Amino acid sequence: MSVVSESEPDIVRMNPRTRRVRQVILDAAVEVLLTDGAEHVTATHVAGRADVARTTIYRHWPDQAALLLATIDAVASPHHPPPGVGVLDRDLRSALENLRTRLMVHQSRPVFGALASHAHHDEGFAVAQRRFVEQLVRPVAAVLEAAGERGEVGGELDSQLEATLLAGPVLHHHLMLHADVTDGLIEAVVARWLVVHDLG
Amino acid sequence: MSVVSESEPDIVRMNPRTRRVRQVILDAAVEVLLTDGAEHVTATHVAGRADVARTTIYRHWPDQAALLLATIDAVASPHHPPPGVGVLDRDLRSALENLRTRLMVHQSRPVFGALASHAHHDEGFAVAQRRFVEQLVRPVAAVLEAAGERGEVGGELDSQLEATLLAGPVLHHHLMLHADVTDGLIEAVVARWLVVHDLG
DNA sequence: ATCTTACACAACAATCCGTATTTTAAACAG
């Protein structure tokens, strides 16, 4: 599932104990990330919460940045939304509402903040940030592509761009403005998109 | 100009030397923020770059977070765009292009990342983040309000929401996706907005 | 049962933060 480009350890062929300890560390790191924040995802704190020797963490990840990236990768796993009912406007609203709940339940703000703050220096964080956002937007694009295959919309539209225009305001409100995503916002975004595409 | 709510020191009635040193420190801090990143905006690094005793920084700001907030406040000063020509569609495009250049020239990504990463724990950073984003969006809202006063659009529209829908995709591309804001994106956003409001 | 691997444990230097104290120099008042 993990799509990390760098040398991914062969988790399958590891010691059972190693695999177990590694998972315990990652679980604790995720917990620390979501409760205490990204700047506390450090060898000391994570080791304390995982009841693991601090040096063990350095055996698995070379430094704090690597541990944080792995932690974010663990918490931001791809999502497979339930298939829509096959009606574009309903599926679009569902996709955006689903996005909203994912944003809230997955504590996306601290994760996104950690990514954004490191992306400036560390290219690994930059690509992780892109991946994080694109993965949030992807279900919306999937709805559009499904509608395209049904012939409900013109097939020549750029589903990536269209999905960005639909999901963008939701992400903007939640991640940038720290504001609630209201039903009215979702409704307005979807309604306008339908008007523009002569489906209103 | 600075709208920091907390106890703002009376810069006017300070010692000339104090005022000078304070400015030197802030300048160095801004430099550190933009080149090395927010996590290096620390007493040690800033003092080193400003050629100032480290302890002096603690006389002005109680801790690292306060220094970082002041630094961001210094770099993210409000912007007064030139007035538009009075034609809505042209002014909207200008406002979005102006926004794009501001994002690039003002190194908004590291600033935004620092705000986003601290906003989770520190309410001061949360409001600063909101202020930062709203200040970026405000010129677009101003264009809409001016058009409303001219009667070019219906006066009952929520200029804040509309500006968010217009500027959102630009911010989304630049700050979230680390992608370039193309002319095509701006054109698409504006054209669609005009269509929705029967101005296309 | 033996051997290999990896974790626990302890100690290490290097760094940094925030504070307190003393010394020095700048700004100001008479």
Added chain:
DNA sequence: CTGTTTAAAATACGGATTGTTGTGTAAGAT
């Protein structure tokens, strides 16, 4: 110009953190 006030420089300190190294020990593989 001189004495006083103010703030910065210099130094030192305790506490905490990062990343490294080395030694024992127990889990897992053969």
